[in-house]
Amino acid sequence: MLAQRCYTVVDFVGPTLENYVGPKFFLLSQYVGPTFGQLVEPTCWANRIEYRVYRVKQTIRRSRLLPGNRETGRPFLPEDKKYDVYLSYSEEDYPWVREHILSHIDEWETEENNATAFGTYKMYCSDRDSHHGKSELENMCENIELSRVAVVVLSSSYTQKHLHTVELEHLLYSKDISVIQDIVIIMIEKLKFKQIPTVLHHQIKQDKFLRWEADEKKFYGDLIRYLK
Structure with a gap:
């Protein structure tokens, strides 16, 4: 054994x-x-x-x-639009949007006795106008299509959130099929070219964007020209 x-x-x-x-x-x-x-x-x-x-x-x-x-x-597509402008921005930049965009040219935020010479526009602002029964992405896509022009407030915080990549994709798609007329870029801080989303490189290279400047009169004059 x-x-x-x-x-x-x-x-x-x-x-x-x-x-x-x-x-x-x-x-x-x-x-x-x-x-x-x-x-x-x-x-x-x-x-x-x-x-x-x-x-x-x-x-x-x-x-x-x-x-x-x-x-x-x-x-x-139907021509009637609910908004003149769709605002695309990061949550961190909302105070800037509120102070420098909404308070100056938004139809609902600008009081009659505080109206500026730039005129007012119906603007979609997600913090104020989003539908609570829908997802963030659904609100985003639907209201892009209900707007005539889109304004992208570009900053370092904007480029860090993936949802804005999808948002830009839908903006470009909507412009391509003529759902929206144009995409206006406002760069509110200095960014390196590699920080800017790839889909915006062509527009940036052609210098088709606005920079936030101390000369407010010039900035708003240029912005209104893009929105017309």
Whole structure:
């Protein structure tokens, strides 16, 4: 009869699992770490998926309600708009928007006795006008389409939120199919070119944007010219 030996833990002392996994994990993180982090970011994926679903639903709805233009492949859209201007900005920049935009040219914020020479416009401001029964993205897309022109308040905080990437995509798409007339960029702080969203590079290179300046009269004069 063969003798059986009971092995102890000491008999198995050798390289641990970390010795094998550690180096491989390190190499993997060096090559795919940043990409992997982006892929698993749930908010980015959720925003992207929700936006794609919205686009599909809108395409179906328009094809049923509004016969398409066979020459361009684009839908005919109603001309009536609820807002003159759609404001795109980060939450951190809301105080700036309130002080320098809404208080000067917004129809609802500007009091009659405090009216400026620049005129007033009906503006969509998410902090004030969003529908509480809808998602942030749905509010964003629907009100872009209900506006004539969009104003993007560009800053470092604006470029850091993924939802604004989706927002810019829908703005450019809406302009391409003539849902909105134009996109006006206001740069309220100095940014490096690499900080600016890629989709805006062409417009920035052509110098088609406004900078917030101390000369308010010139700034508002230029802004109103873009909004007309």
